[in-house]
Amino acid sequence: MIGLTENTRISAPATGLVPVEMDISVTGRGEMRVNEPMSRHTSWRTGGNAQRYYVPADLEDFANCLRQFPHEPIYVIGLGSNLLVRDGGIQGIVIALHAQLNDLQLIEHNQSDGLIYAGAGVACAKVARFAAKNHLAGAEFLAGVPGTLGGALAMNAGCYGSETWEFIERVQVVDRKGQILFRAPDEYVVGYRSVKLQPQSSGVKEMEWFAGGYIRLPQGEQTESQQRIKQLLTQRAASQPLNQPNAGSVFRNPPGDHAAHLIEANGLKGCCIGGAMVSPQHANFIVNLGNATAADIEALILMVQSRIKKATGITLIQEVRIIGDVRRLT
Numbered sequence: 001m002i003g004l005t006e007n008t009r010i011s012a013p014a015t016g017l018v019p020v021e022m023d024i025s026v027t028g029r030g031e032m033r034v035n036e037p038m039s040r041h042t043s044w045r046t047g048g049n050a051q052r053y054y055v056p057a058d059l060e061d062f063a064n065c066l067r068q069f070p071h072e073p074i075y076v077i078g079l080g081s082n083l084l085v086r087d088g089g090i091q092g093i094v095i096a097l098h099a100q101l102n103d104l105q106l107i108e109h110n111q112s113d114g115l116i117y118a119g120a121g122v123a124c125a126k127v128a129r130f131a132a133k134n135h136l137a138g139a140e141f142l143a144g145v146p147g148t149l150g151g152a153l154a155m156n157a158g159c160y161g162s163e164t165w166e167f168i169e170r171v172q173v174v175d176r177k178g179q180i181l182f183r184a185p186d187e188y189v190v191g192y193r194s195v196k197l198q199p200q201s202s203g204v205k206e207m208e209w210f211a212g213g214y215i216r217l218p219q220g221e222q223t224e225s226q227q228r229i230k231q232l233l234t235q236r237a238a239s240q241p242l243n244q245p246n247a248g249s250v251f252r253n254p255p256g257d258h259a260a261h262l263i264e265a266n267g268l269k270g271c272c273i274g275g276a277m278v279s280p281q282h283a284n285f286i287v288n289l290g291n292a293t294a295a296d297i298e299a300l301i302l303m304v305q306s307r308i309k310k311a312t313g314i315t316l317i318q319e320v321r322i323i324g325d326v327r328r329l330t
Helices: 059-068 124-133 140-144 149-155 222-239 259-265 294-312
Strands: 009-011 021-023 031-037 049-055 074-077 083-085 090-096 104-109 113-119 168-175 180-183 188-191 194-197 208-218 276-278 286-288 321-323
Touching: 059 090, 059 168, 059 180, 059 208, 083 294, 104 124, 113 124, 113 149, 124 140, 124 149, 124 208, 124 222, 140 222, 149 194, 149 208, 259 294, 276 294, 286 294
Parallel strands: 049 090, 074 090, 083 321
Antiparallel strands: 009 021, 031 049, 104 113, 113 208, 168 180, 168 208, 188 194, 276 286
């Protein structure tokens, strides 16, 4: 692990990426790693190396990194629970927010509701428990979302009949220039597993990443919320292959149906490519049997999509994000 200092240059070893002279002359309080194996940072436990992997100290340090690398490709991750990194790795900078943008505060609380601020790096399950502890209801479903709030905001994550943006009052974002801004929900088009800036808002033409969210929740009963969380976690453990590396639901549910039902009905449970398998426990999960490459997983995703399209005419849309280069560079 390498602390950022001024006028530092590092030659990367030839492990999965081309050796390059990388100028990281930057004043920062975080830590930079070179050729970092992304298999350590994704829930599928596979994939190539990140050319550079930065762990910011806090929000301002995150923004500072963006300002000082204005032309580098940037990839922002949380727990890596909805992410497949291809075997060739990632050219550019991966910025890891989990446990870094970790503010979790009760901003307001009255007889009818309360307002929580949670940073993008806070695990969703922690938000659920915090809300329950503070006698606020509605966030229990977040205990079943295996990621951080930043990822939940970016894809409107949901389960058990609830979705993240139902409870969002406003969000904090950081743009590509390192500007920290606030946005209201009406500045976004929010749909099923989809969040996009409204056309008038996106005229700014800068990429943005969620830094945190303000969550408005109704007054609740602590014991009831905690029991609901326990019930949802028990249900999740019984229905999902939590003992094997996976990335949660691979496909969005098509209108009027469930991806898992379509996959199971077409006999694809248990199908394997290399070390990747469609879970026999939940057909919308692909698990790493222990030696899967990212190419195995991606090939299995494509095979499932092709089979379902041919059998039903339905195009399954990926819920997981796939990034990086297909082949290792030499």
